[in-house]
Amino acid sequence: MTRLSTTLRGLATAFAAVLAVTAVPATAQARPEPRAPEDFVALRAV
Numbered sequence: 001m002t003r004l005s006t007t008l009r010g011l012a013t014a015f016a017a018v019l020a021v022t023a024v025p026a027t028a029q030a031r032p033e034p035r036a037p038e039d040f041v042a043l044r045a046v
Contacts, residue, residue: 036042
């Protein structure tokens, strides 16, 4: 391989690694919105 293609391949690998590391904690911290009790009346519905 040429030096340019080796450099581009390394940059693409590094970018994919950084993207994977930053995406995992964001999805792990995502929590579903808590459900309201059955007797709760939404103010928008009144």
